[in-house]
Amino acid sequence: MDQKWWINFLKGMLKPVAALTVVFLAVALSRFKKLEIEGEMIYSIFRAFLQLSIIGFVLQFIFNQGNISWIILAYLFMVSVAGYTAGQRAKHVPRGMYVAGASILVGTAVTMLLLVVLNVFPFTPRYIIPVAGMMVGNAMTTTGVTMKRLRDDIKLQINLVETALALGATPSQATVQQVKRALVIALSPVMDNAKTVGLISLPGAMTGMIMGGASPLEAIQLQIIVMNMLLGASTLSCIISTYLSWPYFFTKTYQLESKVFSSD
Template sequence: MGMLKPLAATGVVAMAVALTFTQRLGIEREMLVAIARSFVQLSAVGFVLQFIFSQKNAAPWILLAYLFMVTVGGYTAGQRANLVPRGKYIAFVSILVGTMITMILLIALKIFPFTPRYMIPAAGMMVGNAMTVTGVTMKKLREDIKIDKNLVETALALGATPREATLQQVKRSVGIALSPGIDNAKTGGLIALPGAMTGLIMAGASPLEAIQVQIIAKNMIMAASTVSSILSTYLCWPAFFTKAFQLKDEVFGA
């Protein structure tokens, strides 16, 4: 009976799929695949976490789980920005650096102990959000540079560096990518109840402890996402520009 309710709850997805079908959005298959994968993956990961949590020497398992999440996140973000050359590599490095810096700071400041029960969920939240932000940043940056190609090439011809020539496009892409997270932080607790805080209170933790954990989670997600997003713009330059500071025709051609 345990899995019947989750299966029944997928019925609401049918409504969403039917709606996208009637609107001819063409994303029905992707939605169904995502729901099916989520069902299988979440069912499996529960047993994997139970195994990791029971290990006495969990450090290798923490690192393995972290690298696995970053690899999947980099691949997914690269797929979303599929028109960016070496997009999967750029996304992987951006997510790895952004989340690793944040994790090291959390450990150094003794905010979280280096145990699976803390580090794996924290890493999952950071990688998941950094993945979304990085994919949007890369995709939007390429699209904006392509739209403003003439302006960018004029700035380059006048001696501007790639960063200077595309500063406005970088601002837009990073701003758009980070805006949902910023809005979510602004309205946290006013609209949607934060999951970590609510879950801890339901599990019997004190409200003060739950609030502290949720604030830490919001801060680490914001930090990791920002670093990953900005880094991805820098890593895009070799993919977008030649060594002579010219836009690559194979990336921004007709």
């Protein structure tokens, strides 16, 4: 990276730094209302600033390499962080981060493979890494909600589930309603977003293209693809997470694992 590149980079950072004004406004309002979250606000913005700056340099490096192995490495890193985060949300699910990580990995990988095979996106770092990031981030949220909600619903209706098991039902049969409820709750925000996209807000991908100079029609085409892939990857990841959670919810003799549902 030559001196000219650094000069352009520093000039480009002037606007993000100027945008900190609205953060200072939020901090001032928090202090005025005595919310006592000023420190967390500043820490969150500082961390976001640092993380995005670092990832910017990393992506610049990967784009210049043009090597498939770097794409896979970046993708696995995102899945690992997403699995850990989703597992923290569903902390009462045994080995939750592994269940979430495997679900997100399969769900997003299958979706991404279909997009590449259908020639929707070329298999290059400039396309795959941002696409994978959007899918993994969305799947992380929905998978974490699914796992947590499924475990909580089974605990809430534990008598009904145990009665069904005693009558000879399999774990999948005994928890069919809980699974449906968990999936619907987790996926509802994604579907609501798809229903209202363009009417209430312009999503990030579309906004970025328009601000970058692309025509609104081109931006719409990309956003339709993005909404399709987010719904597909999230649904697949959530469903897989329910199947992977069952072995930890039930014993080999089709009884509920008491230690899973005894803690809060």
